[in-house]
Amino acid sequence: MKLDPKRSSYLPTPATLKRKEKLSEHVSLFVFEPDNGTLLGHKPGQFIMVSVYGVGEAPFSVSSAPVPDSKQFELAIRRTGTVTNAIHELEPGDRIGIRGPYGTFFPVQEFMGKDTLFIAGGLGYIPLRSLLHYQLRHRDEFGRIIVLVGTRNPRERIFTDQIMELGKRPDVEILETVDQPDQCWEGHCGVITTLLPKVDINPENTYVAMVGPPVMYRFVLSGCEDKCIPQDRIYVSLERRMKCGVGKCGHCQINGLNSCIEGPVFRYDRIAPLKEAL
């Protein structure tokens, strides 16, 4: 094999921050554009590795839908440590390094003509938003769009304006809940599983796309089972620690799978037998 060091898988390419917007106390939206003028070329559910030189590198889901005529892409990032803090410090015009897109994605072709039930727990809305916006751009090609959103408390809700807009659309059914309400919250209370009985779905014709914190999956999956949704129509995205993004460093293993290349999006029946998946 001929080696070209310039083509190192570990070399990021530059991208520039165009805009940022606060979504909640700890989460902000970042709009980037690759400096080389090319399209990121991601599919809904994929992630990229973001470098802030001098600080480090971390994986983030692309939250925007792939749009052929826009080179910009969006990340929504929660402040939690060194790299995420450094990204929050960036100002428009500042540069980062990106690698990817990496990993598996939601099979949008397969979802066409079918209903989709989105189940978003907390930051899980970030990757699902890419699929949701894709479907909304090609609204005619998909059946019902049902979105369940659960957040720990009203202060941590993200994309609130967009979710409110969605609520007004006749062709989107959206239900939201918070685990712990405050005085101002007038909506539904309770964990996300409590929303499931409220939606009436056709299990024969529905695909599920689900992303949330590790604790969420088991409960929601058993809720899906109650609704008779077959395992091979449920897609989940699983986050693990990731250092390389290309199947080498070992950090992201789920039993024998490397979730950076064989995931993060998995069809549920394929990982159901794995002990470390859920």
Added chain:
Amino acid sequence: MTAYTVSMEHIPGLLEKWAGELDVHVPEQDPDGFYNFIAWTPETEIAWDYDLAYNSLKRFFLPPKEDTLSFDMETMRAEPVVDAPKQLLFGVHPYDLRAINQLDQLLEMGEPDVNYLARRQNTVIFALEPSRVAPTSFWASMGYDRVDLGYDLYWTRISPSSFYVEVGSTAGEELLLAAGALPQATGMEREAAKRERLRVRARSIKQGGLKYPWQETPRLLDKSWESPIWRNNSKYCLSCGSCVTVCPTCYCFDVREEVDVDLKKGKRFREWDGCMLPSFALVAGDHNFREHAMERYRHRYFRKGKYIYDKIGELGCVGCGRCVRACTSRIANPKAVYNELWEATYDEA
């Protein structure tokens, strides 16, 4: 297949030549009695009959710490760093070469790891038939007593003063003939080399290894997720990571950065990491996917005995026995664990 006979007295001259072109590393016995690969000098006494090199050879391809990028924080631009010295490893045992062949596959798979592959391509490997078997080794029973590819030359000592040297590549042959022509090996010498290999293999087998065919290991593990052995043994685990650090087939790494004092430029580097260390699978929100020593301990045996097998069709443990020696709690021995699982699964049934 071309083979030559090389007499012992011819070797210093050859080493002198090779060392002019490449960094030559050979096995040596240190004052404490441990064998290890070191940089050759004319004073080095090569330990031809070493049983096991204390450190594995992966460090020549995947150094404990290696730069992968250099970056400029003012322009936020980066360049790849790919450092690959021309090197010769002389005296690599078959099981260790099989470990290297395994890394070759795993690091080339999918997105090739340029840093690893560049080092590998610049490395000449002279394999050496072992003449002794380390007390902790069990490579023959794991199917790792021979190697058919990955070497440039394969040396077998067939008398106190001579070697049978089989050619594996043109680069190897050129180096061998660098100091002049050599006699082609005779059929008798080839037979002698084969006898030597069988003798050593028999030694390894006699010493004891897996009590069942190694190919059964993945299936055995399929039945062993709930075995009490994981909890019983891991009670003594210090989570020190020694077992994975010394292992020739472990290649997990962490990625970190270092910034120059002027805060303008810096380097990204990778560093050996290991699934036995507590924070290996820790993510944001303080969720740890393998929080308990038991889970990490079990993962290592599954990785060696099943997950790697599922990827490349051979076991991720070559039976060198380094981990057996490195573990102060005496619980890191794959042979012992797999045998115990086998007995629990099949003998009592």
